[in-house]
Amino acid sequence: MDPTQLSLVQAHAWLSSRQISARELTAAFLERIDRLNPRINAYITVDREGAMAAAQRADDRFRNGTATPLTGIPIGVKDLFCTENLTTTCGSKMLARFRPPYESTVTRKLKEAGAVILGKTNMDEFAMGSSNETSFFGPVRNPWDTERIPGGSSGGSAAALAARMAMATIGSDTGGSIRQPAALTGLTGLKPTYGRISRFGMIAFASSLDQAGPMTWTAEDAAIMLRVLAGHDPKDSTSIQAEVPDYVNTLVNRLDGLRIGIPEEYFPDSLDRETRHALEEAQQVLRDLGASMVSVSLPHTRYAIPTYYIIAPAEASSNLARYDGIRFGYRCEDPKDLKDLYTRTRSEGFGAEVKRRIMLGTYVLSSGYYDAYYRKAQKVRRLIARDFQDVYTGVDLLLTPTTPGTAFPLGEKKDDPVAMYLSDIFTINVNLAGLPGLSLPCGRDHQGLPIGMQLIAPVLKEERLLAAAHAFQSATPWHQRKPEL
Amino acid sequence: MTYDPNYETVIGLEVHAQMVTRSKIFCGCSTTFGAEPNQQVCPVCAAFPGVLPVLNSELVSMAIKTGLAIQGSIRTRSEFARKNYFYPDLPAGYQISQFELPIIEHGQLHIVTDDGVRKRIGITRIHMEVDAGKSVHEGIQGASWIDLNRTGTPLLEIVSEPDLRSAQEAGEYLKKLRSILRYLQVCDGNMEEGSFRCDANVSVRKLGQTAFGTRTELKNLNSIRNVMRAIEYEAERQIDSLESGGRIVQETRLWDANQNTSRPMRGKEEAHDYRYFPEPDLPPLVIAQERIDTIARQLPELPDAKAERYRNDLGLSEYDAGVLTSSREMAMFFEETVSRGAQPKAAANWISVELLGRLNRGGMEIEQSKVTPEQLGRLLALMQNNEISGKMAKQIFDIMFESGGDPDTIVQEHGFKQVSDTAAIAAIVDQVLADNPLQVQQYREGKTKVMGFLVGQIMKATQGKANPASVNAILQEKLSG
Ligand SMILES: [Zn+2]
Numbered sequence: 001m002d003p004t005q006l007s008l009v010q011a012h013a014w015l016s017s018r019q020i021s022a023r024e025l026t027a028a029f030l031e032r033i034d035r036l037n038p039r040i041n042a043y044i045t046v047d048r049e050g051a052m053a054a055a056q057r058a059d060d061r062f063r064n065g066t067a068t069p070l071t072g073i074p075i076g077v078k079d080l081f082c083t084e085n086l087t088t089t090c091g092s093k094m095l096a097r098f099r100p101p102y103e104s105t106v107t108r109k110l111k112e113a114g115a116v117i118l119g120k121t122n123m124d125e126f127a128m129g130s131s132n133e134t135s136f137f138g139p140v141r142n143p144w145d146t147e148r149i150p151g152g153s154s155g156g157s158a159a160a161l162a163a164r165m166a167m168a169t170i171g172s173d174t175g176g177s178i179r180q181p182a183a184l185t186g187l188t189g190l191k192p193t194y195g196r197i198s199r200f201g202m203i204a205f206a207s208s209l210d211q212a213g214p215m216t217w218t219a220e221d222a223a224i225m226l227r228v229l230a231g232h233d234p235k236d237s238t239s240i241q242a243e244v245p246d247y248v249n250t251l252v253n254r255l256d257g258l259r260i261g262i263p264e265e266y267f268p269d270s271l272d273r274e275t276r277h278a279l280e281e282a283q284q285v286l287r288d289l290g291a292s293m294v295s296v297s298l299p300h301t302r303y304a305i306p307t308y309y310i311i312a313p314a315e316a317s318s319n320l321a322r323y324d325g326i327r328f329g330y331r332c333e334d335p336k337d338l339k340d341l342y343t344r345t346r347s348e349g350f351g352a353e354v355k356r357r358i359m360l361g362t363y364v365l366s367s368g369y370y371d372a373y374y375r376k377a378q379k380v381r382r383l384i385a386r387d388f389q390d391v392y393t394g395v396d397l398l399l400t401p402t403t404p405g406t407a408f409p410l411g412e413k414k415d416d417p418v419a420m421y422l423s424d425i426f427t428i429n430v431n432l433a434g435l436p437g438l439s440l441p442c443g444r445d446h447q448g449l450p451i452g453m454q455l456i457a458p459v460l461k462e463e464r465l466l467a468a469a470h471a472f473q474s475a476t477p478w479h480q481r482k483p484e485l
Numbered sequence: 486m487t488y489d490p491n492y493e494t495v496i497g498l499e500v501h502a503q504m505v506t507r508s509k510i511f512c513g514c515s516t517t518f519g520a521e522p523n524q525q526v527c528p529v530c531a532a533f534p535g536v537l538p539v540l541n542s543e544l545v546s547m548a549i550k551t552g553l554a555i556q557g558s559i560r561t562r563s564e565f566a567r568k569n570y571f572y573p574d575l576p577a578g579y580q581i582s583q584f585e586l587p588i589i590e591h592g593q594l595h596i597v598t599d600d601g602v603r604k605r606i607g608i609t610r611i612h613m614e615v616d617a618g619k620s621v622h623e624g625i626q627g628a629s630w631i632d633l634n635r636t637g638t639p640l641l642e643i644v645s646e647p648d649l650r651s652a653q654e655a656g657e658y659l660k661k662l663r664s665i666l667r668y669l670q671v672c673d674g675n676m677e678e679g680s681f682r683c684d685a686n687v688s689v690r691k692l693g694q695t696a697f698g699t700r701t702e703l704k705n706l707n708s709i710r711n712v713m714r715a716i717e718y719e720a721e722r723q724i725d726s727l728e729s730g731g732r733i734v735q736e737t738r739l740w741d742a743n744q745n746t747s748r749p750m751r752g753k754e755e756a757h758d759y760r761y762f763p764e765p766d767l768p769p770l771v772i773a774q775e776r777i778d779t780i781a782r783q784l785p786e787l788p789d790a791k792a793e794r795y796r797n798d799l800g801l802s803e804y805d806a807g808v809l810t811s812s813r814e815m816a817m818f819f820e821e822t823v824s825r826g827a828q829p830k831a832a833a834n835w836i837s838v839e840l841l842g843r844l845n846r847g848g849m850e851i852e853q854s855k856v857t858p859e860q861l862g863r864l865l866a867l868m869q870n871n872e873i874s875g876k877m878a879k880q881i882f883d884i885m886f887e888s889g890g891d892p893d894t895i896v897q898e899h900g901f902k903q904v905s906d907t908a909a910i911a912a913i914v915d916q917v918l919a920d921n922p923l924q925v926q927q928y929r930e931g932k933t934k935v936m937g938f939l940v941g942q943i944m945k946a947t948q949g950k951a952n953p954a955s956v957n958a959i960l961q962e963k964l965s966g
Contacts, residue, residue, distance in 0.1 A: 082535045095534065102528050104535060203534040207765035236537050237767050315765055318569050321578020322532045326631065329534075338629075342571055365569070365760035374762055 003028050004164045005482070008073055008221040011167055015062060015072045022058035022072030026051050026116050029074040033118065033165045036485060039146060042160035044079050044137045045087050046119035054116040061114050069224045071114030076166035078157045079120035080127060081107050081212070082201040090203045091123040091135040091153075094323045094330045094349035104201025105233045106170060106212050113228045118166055122156030125351045126320065127174055127205040129153050130423045132181070133414050134353040141410070142185060143483040144449055148407040151181030151423075157215050158185040163485055168225055169215045174205050175308055176402075176427025178213045179439035183402035183452020186441045186481055188469060189215045190222045191427075193460050194434035195240040197226075198233030204319040206312035207238075209431040218479055219440065219469035223247035226462060242460055250463040251470040256290030258468065261395035265301035266426055272405035278443030278451040279401055282472070286399070289471050294395050298387040303380045304428045305421055310364050310377035311432070316354075317361025323349060356417065385433040392458045397468055400426050402439040402452035430456055438465040441478035450481070489728070492689045494720040495697055496655050497647035498712075500662060501640050502672040503616065503680035504547045509637035510615050511538030511581070516639075518678055522632040530637035532576035537766050540565075544639040545770065547671040548588050548613050549780045551641060554665050554787055555608050557592030561772050565613075565764035570757050573631050574618035582642075584761045587612035588770070594665065595789060596657035597807070606658050607646030616640050641672075647686065647697065652713040652720075659683060659709050660811070664788050668813040676708050683712050688733070689723045698723070699733040703747060705740045715740040715747060722747075791816055799829035808837045814851050818858045825862020832865060839879070843886050855889035856882070864892040871952045877901045902950065907959065910943075910951050914959050917942045928964055936960070 003025050006014065014020045030048055037043050051074065058072035077083070080090045082100035089095045103111075110117060124134040132140040132155025142150040143163040150159040154171030158181035161169045171178040173191035182189025190213045197212045204210060214225035227248065232241045262283070267276065283293050325331035325345030332348055335341035350358070364373035391398065403423060413420040430437040435456055442453040457464045473479045509516055512529035529536045552559045566584035592608035618636035622629045643662065649655045663681055666672040674681045688700035703719055706712045718740075723733050738747040786794070788810040795806040809819045815836075822832040840861070844854060864885070868878045873896060881895050896902060917939060918925055924935045943956050 080535070082533075088534070090534065098534070100528075100533065100535070102533070102536070199535075200537050201535040204766075235539060237539055238537075238765075314762060318567050318579050318760070318762070321569060321571065322534070322576060324571065324573070324578060326573050327531055327533070327576060338573065362760065365762055367758045367760070370760075370762070 004032050004167075006167070007217050008069075008167050008224060009218070011073060012069050015058075016067070018062070022055040022062070022116065023052065025072060026055035026074050026118070029118055029165065029167070032163075036163050036165055039141065039485075040143055040159050040163050040165070041138050041140050042121055042156045042163065042165055043076065043119045044089055044091070044122050044135075044156070047086055047117060050086065051116050051118050054111070054114075058114045058116060068113045068228070070110065070228055072116060074116045074118050074167050075110060076118050076121045076157055076160040076169040077107055077110070078123050078154050078169070078171050080123060080172060080203040081170065082203065083107050083117070083120065086120065088120065088203070089137070090127075091125040091137060092350065092354070093136040095203075096136065096330065098329055100201070102201060105198035105235060106202060106229055108201075109228055110170070121154070121160050121169060124153035124155065124177075125354050126203070126316070127153040127172060127177055127210075128316070128353050128357055130176070130180060130420050131408075131410075131413065132156065132159075133410065134351055136351060139410055142407050143485055144185065144407065145447070148409050148449070149184070151184035151403075151407065153177040153181075154189075154215065155181050158182055158187060158189070161185070161187055161215050161217070162483055164482070168217075168221055170212060170229075171215050172202060172205075172210055172212050173427075173431065174209045174211075174312060175431050176424040178215060179402050179427050179430075179437055179452070179454055180424060182215055182439045183441070183454075184407040184450065186450030186452075186478070186483075187215050188217065188219055188222050188438065188440045188473075188479060189213065190226060190438045190462070190465065191430065191436065192226060192230065192462050193240065193436045194431070195236075195238050196436070196460065196462065197229045198231075198236040198239045200233055200235040204315075206315040207319060208315060209308075209312055211431070219438070219466050219473055220248065220251060222438070223251060223466045223470070226466070230462075240460070245463050247463050247466050250467055252467045253471050253474050254290050255286060255468060255471050258291040258397065259294055259395045260286060260291050260468075261294050261296035261391055261398045263296050263298045263301070263391070263398055263400060265298055266400035270404065271401060272445075274443070274445040275401050275403070275405060275451050279399070279453055282442040282453050283399065285472060285475050286468075289475060291468075293399075296391045296395060296398070298384075298391060298429070300380065300384045300387050301429060303384065304432065305425060307377045307380045307384065307432060308424075308428045309360065309421060310373050311381065313357040313361030314365050314374050315361070317358045317365065320350075320354070320358055325349070353417070381432050384429050388429075388433045388435060388456075388458070396457075397464060398456040400454045400456065402426060402454040406445045406447070406449040406451060426454060430454075435459060436462045436465055438469055440469045440472065441481070442472075442476070443478060444481070450478070489724045491692055492720070492724050493650055493692050494652075494716065495647050495688045495690060495700075496649035496651075496716055497686040498645045498649065498655060498658060499684045499686070500643040500645075500659070501616075501682040502643060502666055502674075504544055504639040504641060504671050505673060506541055506543045506547065506639050508541060508543075510541050510544055510613070510639035511637055514637060518680075520634055522630070522634060525634045526636070530576070531633055532578075538581060540767060540770065541639060544613060545588075545772065546780060547639075547669070548611065548641055549772065549777055550669050550784060551643075551666065551671060552589035552592065552611060553777070553781050553784055554669055555589075555592035555594050555611075557589040557608060557611065559772065559777055560586060560588055560590065561774060561777075562586070563588040563612075563770045563772075565767045565770070566761045567764050569760040572617065572620075573629065574620045574633070574636065576618070576633060576636060580615055580617065581764055581767070582614035583612035585763075586769075588772075594658070594661050596654060596661050598657070599651075599653055604648075604654070606648045606654075609644045609646050611641050611643045614640050614642055647688075652716040655685065655716055656709050656713045659712060661788070664812055668785055668787055670813075679707070682707070685712060685716055685719075687716055687719045687723070689720055689727070699735050701733065701735065702737045703740055704737060704750070707742070711740060711742050714742075714745065718745065718747060788816070795829075795833075799823075799833075801829060801833050805833040805837055808841070809833060812851070818851055818854075821858030822862040822865070825859055825866065826869070827862045827865035828869060831869070832861070835861060835865060835882075839882055840886075855887075856885045860885060860891055867892060867896070871954060872896075873901055874949060874953060876949055907955060910947075910955050911959050911963075913943055913946050913951070914956070914963055917946060918963060925964065936964075
């Protein structure tokens with residue numbers, strides 16, 4: 001069997017029993033990247049030497065008995081996690097040659113667990129986008145249909161994994177950037193509770209919404225990854241101080257007694273017919289596993305997009321002020337004075353979508369508009385969070401579609417930002433409320449493209465998401481489907 | 486320009502005080518002043534991508550201390566905010582500060598005005614914020630140097646109410662505030678090094694008018710003297726302008742200490758929309774009441790309370806109590822002197838007259854005194870025990886002040902020992918009486934004034950070493966005998 005087709009759990013068994021060495025496994029993935037990446041463009045940087053050296057160390061750990069479930073596992077990391085001395089671009093010309101002198105907490109934890117980082121995956125510039133078309137390094141193509149987008153902003157992480165150019169990947173999710181591409185490429189994508197995984201060294205888009213998370217083939221693999229990544233970090237004051245459970249031990253095959261809420265607002269008339277059908281079938285599977293379905297309402301759902309597109313750009317406009325051409329990153333040629341340095345560096349270094357959001361954010365924070373926009377959005381954000389709190393008094397999880405439809409063709413929404421923004425309509429509220437959400441495949445459309453469904457849990461109840469997803473995957477084949485390449 | 490008694494000046498001060506924490510506000514970099522440029526910088530304070538601030542808890546304690554010292558209310562839940570503007574020495578493009586919910590509100594301190602009246606000055610708020618780096622424009626053609634060492638140094642911004650009515654009051658307020666911060670050991674108060682900076686908001690209005698006039702903000706005031714001069718200049722400028730039919734433009738003005746004048750900052754330099762919003766990288770700061778209580782219990786005695794104690798318990802004059810509590814160092818000097826056996830009043834007198842007089846003539850601060858409080862205490866104790874005379878004490882003190890040294894040693898080396906031996910003094914008295922029969926006669930006829938002459942003769946005969954009290958007693962006895 002081709003080792004690149006293994007799940008993380010299977011690969012660990014192979015490595016433990018010396019059926020394969022970490023170097024062989026890594027080499028197989030690097031070979032596959034060489035072959036497929038030119039078509040898919042999932043990786044911006046491939047770190048061959050670093051990966052082989054890490055694989056060597058992994059083999060040593062298997063020999064001396066210090067291996068962990070992630071030791072020797074080849075992983076792709078979204079290119080906004082700073083990696084010491086390895087170029088970290090954030091998908092932008094601004095950071096095209098930026099080599100951080102420090103390591104993000106996420107990559108440090110992966111390395112300490114013995115994982116092999118294959119390289120840095122493509123993404124929408126500064127994570128701003130839903131199709132991976134805003135990357136300075138070109139669009140990523142969906143392995144299921146290379147004329148279609150893979151979703152975004154973690155499009156490279158999704159496509160790399162779907163094309164089996166990694167065994168697991170790391171994404172980040174500000175408004176759906178893990179779950180939406182996972183849905184459009186047939187993967188399991190987990191956005192944990194805000195603050196569950198440290199943001200240190202993760203280049204900020206919108207600080208109060210950003211959250212790292214794993215993208216995997218199975219919920220079981222996600223559980224293994226989350227176990228390593230989660231936990232308080234003294235370097236991130238917004239990371240949560242709470243015990244990290246053993247997410248693998250809490251996986252189950254039956255869902256008896258589980259109450260799943262079906263929020264009516266997430267099934268509008270405009271919902272894609274095939275997606276609706278897949279979700280109905282999924283509900284039947286869940287009922288067969290012992291769960292019960294309860295109709296619920298989240299009345300403030302419709303404010304998601306306007307609220308998000310005030311708060312996220314506001315924070316971004318400030319977070320991205322540091323890219324001024326002075327200490328690192330792109331700097332324009334021959335600035336004639338300070339203003340010229342700022343203006344040209346930022347005009348030339350940022351792409352159109354980033355500039356659009358900086359302008360939006362600057363506007364909503366500006367004097368005279370703050371109360372009407374930012375302050376009001378914060379109030380609505382609290383109402384949205386309260387909707388969820390209210391609903392969780394009667395149900396354990398929520399089930400919704402992840403996206404309004406399946407992967408759309410490249411270029412289709414590129415010049416229509418509002419249409420693009422609407423593709424995150426089902427995922428954004430989860431970020432606004434700081435909740436954990438997970439997308440997993442639950443069907444396919446008539447073109448064979450994956451359809452995803454989203455489970456949403458109360459704060460810090462990731463194990464509930466993973467357990468339900470695992471039970472569903474034990475009863476369905478969707479997560480095992482692979483694109484032909 | 487002349488002072489116009491029909492107008493009153495209204496002043497509010499904004500002080501930026503650097504806190505003497507060991508490390509910077511949001512990272513582990515050192516805050517030591519004077520390091521080589523860009524040697525105290527890390528990815529966090531240089532605002533590299535993806536880094537996050539972690540609040541220095543020592544700073545929070547210092548802010549609480551300061552809040553308690555000015556009798557402010559301490560918010561158990563305060564919030565950080567970002568103040569956004571572009572400048573090369575502000576690496577993040579925003580300053581982390583506090584805006585809507587500052588840590589301290591509604592404080593006050595008291596000053597003594599020119600007419601000796603104690604006056605309350607309100608303190609609107611104190612908030613924590615981060616200092617920027619430094620831009621250096623000299624020594625390079627067509628470019629600027631950026632030094633980020635200071636970036637991330639913690640500041641308290643202390644904003645007064647517009648309660649000050651003259652340059653003198655502003656000066657007194659600053660001295661009192663600085664003294665409080667130094668008592669608390671949270672700020673070194675050094676205006677030249679920029680660790681204690683002040684901006685002044687100044688307006689004028691006709692006496693009796695209740696509405697405030699249009700104010701201007703004065704910047705670049707790097708000493709208390711400059712603050713006072715700039716306020717005087719600005720008040721006169723505004724009055725002249727109003728009297729000649731003009732109106733005041735709300736603007737920021739830079740003080741030029743060399744020219745004794747101020748000029749408006751260019752519009753571009755000040756036209757900022759700071760776009761404040763809550764800092765998403767730091768959760769709201771929640772302070773437990775127990776923490777505040779603990780700090781309150783450990784708060785040192787502050788100048789006003791100390792002065793009151795000096796007056797009530799030690800019997801010092803209002804003036805001496807004021808002088809001795811004007812700085813923590815002065816008060817410590819005084820208390821240490823007293824603890825070595827000096828009587829409080831004598832110690833107060835010697836410090837404020839003898840020591841400060843000499844220090845002021847030499848342009849020195851009390852920290853630079855060669856005389857230690859232990860030594861002064863010992864000197865005064867020698868005097869109180871009649872081992873030396875007051876006159877000798879002053880001579881010994883001169884030597885101590887100039888060259889340093891311990892009074893006992895100086896007494897030994899210079900033979901300053903006072904003669905208190907009654908028999909020895911009696912012998913000299915007998916001799917002097919025998920040598921001056923005329924004066925003895927006059928005394929016995931009731932001209933008691935000659936007593937002074939006789940004492941002088943005895944002191945002369947003993948080269949000033951005789952104990953004056955003993956001399957007096959023995960002389961009395963012999964004359965009436
Ligand atoms: Zn630092």
